[in-house]
Amino acid sequence: MSRYRRATxxxxxxxxxxxxxxxxxxxTDERVRAALRAAILITRKTHPFAIDAWVLLPDHLHCIWTLPEGDADFGVRWNLIKRLTSSALPPDLVPSQRSSS
Incomplete structure (x- = not known):
């Protein structure tokens, strides 16, 4: 398993x-964008963060977040966003194979 060096x-x-x-x-699919948007809103209710910038491209995204004082756990936020987005998608948009990471 990979051991990432991350700032916390x-x-x-x-x-x-x-x-x-x-x-x-x-x-580029509106259903994916809507699911992603909803997942972010849900996640921010329980694990707040500020979105300073966001760029959405066809196969990837870039963003800058600022976390609340005393909080460095961006991993739990990404976990929730990814899980909520995937679970909201129709079967034709969910990959048949999951990545191992």
Missing amino acids: VPGASYFFTVVSFRRRPVL
């Missing part, structure tokens, strides 16, 4: 790049 500074701003499974251009 409470209340800091973080830059992320997230790529779709096998770089499929699914982010």
Whole structure:
């Protein structure tokens, strides 16, 4: 298993790049964008964060978040967003194979 070196500074701003499974251009599909938007709203209710910037491209996204003071757990937020987005998608948009990471 990979051992990533990640910064964990409470209340800091973080830059992320997230790529779709096998770089499929699914982010052009309105159903995916709607599911992603809903997942972000739900996640922010229980695990708040500020969105400083967001760029959505066909097969990946870039964003900058600022976490609340005393909080450095961006991983739980991404876990929720990814899980909620995937679970809201119709079967034709859910990959048949899951990545191992």
